[in-house]
Amino acid sequence: MRPSRRAIRTPDPTRRPSRPRGGETDRGTDWRTFDFHAHTYLTDGDQSATSMWWEAHRLRHRAQALTDHVGLEDPAPLLRRLRQEARAFEGTPLITLVGVEITEVPPRRIASAVRAARRAGAEIVVVHGETLAERVPPGTNRAALEINDVDVLAHPGILRPEEAELARQHDVALELSPRRGHSLGNGRVALEALKARAPLVVDSDAHRQEDLFSFEGAELVARGAGLPDSELSRVLQETPQRIVRRCGK
Ligand SMILES: [Zn+2]
Numbered sequence: 595m596r597p598s599r600r601a602i603r604t605p606d607p608t609r610r611p612s613r614p615r616g617g618e619t620d621r622g623t624d625w626r627t628f629d630f631h632a633h634t635y636l637t638d639g640d641q642s643a644t645s646m647w648w649e650a651h652r653l654r655h656r657a658q659a660l661t662d663h664v665g666l667e668d669p670a671p672l673l674r675r676l677r678q679e680a681r682a683f684e685g686t687p688l689i690t691l692v693g694v695e696i697t698e699v700p701p702r703r704i705a706s707a708v709r710a711a712r713r714a715g716a717e718i719v720v721v722h723g724e725t726l727a728e729r730v731p732p733g734t735n736r737a738a739l740e741i742n743d744v745d746v747l748a749h750p751g752i753l754r755p756e757e758a759e760l761a762r763q764h765d766v767a768l769e770l771s772p773r774r775g776h777s778l779g780n781g782r783v784a785l786e787a788l789k790a791r792a793p794l795v796v797d798s799d800a801h802r803q804e805d806l807f808s809f810e811g812a813e814l815v816a817r818g819a820g821l822p823d824s825e826l827s828r829v830l831q832e833t834p835q836r837i838v839r840r841c842g843k
């Protein structure tokens with residue numbers, strides 16, 4: 595008999611639970627997952643900011659950014675709404691970061707979009723990079739990396755060596771992504787970032803609760819991109835901790 599689809603469905607490895615089974619302790623894995631890129635229904639995500647942050651809290655994340663898409667429109671209403679919802683998590687171990695993902699803006703206008711987001715109170719600024727999954731305006735990676743004030747260049751795709759060098763100079767984190775399509779560039783991004791000693795992070799780019807990863811899930815993405823074990827704590831802990839401090843949290 596052929597196995598049913600259900601029987602052969604494999605679990606999503608990036609969501610492998612970090613909770614202990616049996617007598618294991620979970621102290622070492624709790625509140626150490628960082629994620630600087632996710633969406634809500636305020637743009638193209640499925641759930642509210644509150645729902646996404648509750649799930650990050652349930653997964654015992656240290657920091658979860660919500661970075662909905664903005665173009666050249668006023669980012670203030672979006673950021674105000676995210677700030678209001680973030681209040682529910684004051685006093686919890688979860689650090690909420692309120693931000694934007696600047697998306698599909700002509701490269702020459704990216705600097706002004708970053709300034710507008712900061713003026714409107716963005717704690718973190720992500721730029722939607724030149725992913726292999728979509729036609730992003732060429733020159734987006736370079737424009738984002740030339741600005742001193744971008745935190746993360748998301749899914750940069752075919753990253754060039756000179757772009758990795760700019761990321762190091764301006765301390766812009768280059769993103770490894772588990773997201774379908776975006777993940778095609780991970781090996782290239784990891785390779786160029788390691789050569790240039792540019793900072794790397796792993797972000798979920800979650801559009802619903804189920805897309806948020808566990809710590810082990812983020813680690814799998816990093817290792818799958820080709821990072822040696824000796825780089826894992828830099829990518830999963832040290833660089834993210836520096837970003838959180840820079841965001842004023
Ligand atoms: Zn994006």
Ligand SMILES: [Zn+2]
Nearest residue numbers: 631633695799
């Ligand atoms: Zn995104």
